[in-house]
Amino acid sequence: MLCCDGKVFMCRLLWLCTQQCWAVPGVLQWSGPGSYTVGTMSERFDCHYCRDPLQGKKYVQKEGRHCCVKCFDKFCANTCIECKKPIGADSKELHFKNRYWHDSCFRCFKCYTSLVNEPFMLRENNKVWCSNCTAAEDAPRCKGCFKPIIAGDQNVEYKKMVWHKDCFTCSQCKQVIGSGSFFPKGDDFYCVSCHEHKFAKTCAKCKNPITSGGLTYQEQPWHSECFICSNCKKQLGGKRFTAVEDQFYCVECYKECVAKKCAGCKNPITAGFGRGTSVVNYEDESWHDYCFKCTKCARGLANKRFVCHNGKIYCAECPKRL
Incomplete structure (x- = not known):
């Protein structure tokens, strides 16, 4: 799996200088994808760089030039992006987008697992990561245990925060709230029972x-x-x-059940619920203020002088006329 610009593609790494073949009779060569060949020189050639004779010795041919293995490592070999050392003619080399590695250096930056022929992600600083470590690194972190929440994990989200389901617990009783009801209080969370006892x-x-x-x-x-x-x-x-x-x-x-009955109109006296708010009490009887009036002239007697004669209420003048 090769990754570029955040996208993931399926592909295979290219191996250089790993396949044995016979290019010329009597000369053993190692062929790569057109970059260079390695073999044993059967003819009279000198090293392009140090001019030492190559006949009967291992040599490398690159871009039409023949050189000894020592000079190849010094002048021609690619540098491993991981260990910063030359990738010699006898080493297995991996490349991707103009970057080169020893096969032994091509490991996950996080867990050190070999990624030869395995899916990988090329991340910042030219570091390669396996798919598992990439998923864990990019995953959101649980606010409870601070470990990554990876695909497939049950989780709880609240106000841009996320927890593993089993990490979302009551601040009081520490029992798992999970996907149940809860009450937030600042940075704390309470199950229904604890909230009732603590705050309700x-x-x-x-x-x-x-x-x-x-x-x-x-x-x-x-x-x-x-x-x-x-x-x-x-x-x-x-x-x-x-x-x-x-x-x-x-x-x-x-x-119906509580209010006194007016001695005048016989209706309940419900001060505050209907007409009139005052009650007149005399001996064991009560009146609406507007019902407490002279029996003869019907003059209102609330807060005025009155006379009681034979069980009836009169103003001060009317009993004289009886």
């Missing part, structure tokens, strides 16, 4: 945590389903109600 408000009635919704009455929190009419059991959230001795009543139940 407690209902004034049932004393259990309020995890969502709820309401407040007189600075006390309530579950919506706990804040109900004491008589009909209907929820009172968002509705008109009245409180009597720590009991709550909707308007209808208050009128």
Whole structure:
């Protein structure tokens, strides 16, 4: 696998100087892809560089020139990009995009596995990586264990952060949250149970945590389903109600079960719910303020002098006319 500009291609590395063949009868040569040949000189030739005779000796022919092995290594050999040493005529050479390696140097930069005839990635600084190390290096890192999350791993993502599924745990009880529900608090994460015990408000009635919704009455929190009419059991959230001795009543139940009956009109006295907000009390009876009036002249008597005669209410003048 050869990689260039971030793309991956399947290919095979080219081997130079590894195949034995007989190019000329009586001369053993090593053939590469047109770069040079190696053999034993049977004719009278001198080294192109040092002028030593080559007959009967191993030589290298490159670009029409014959040279001894020593001069080839010094003047002609490619330099291994990994170890920076010449790749001699007797060495196996690998190349890719004008880069050269000894076959023994062509190893993964990370795990040192030989990559001869194996998939690889050429990365920065001309370092080669195996496919496994490349995948691990480029993979996102788990915020819990800081190890790479590779393809196939189950993971949890939240606000551009990622965890292995088993690394995403409750900050309080340390149990795995995984893909379950959780509550974030700053840099911490809590399972539902721990969040309820640590942060949730407690209902004034049932004393259990309020995890969502709820309401407040007189600075006390309530579950919506706990804040109900004491008589009909209907929820009172968002509705008109009245409180009597720590009991709550909707308007209808208050009128029917709790409110006093007006001695004048015989209807419930529901101060704050209807016409009139004042109540007149006399002895054991009560009136709406607008119902407390003279029996004879019908003058309103709330906050005024009145006379009670034979169980009836009169203004101060009317009893004189009786």
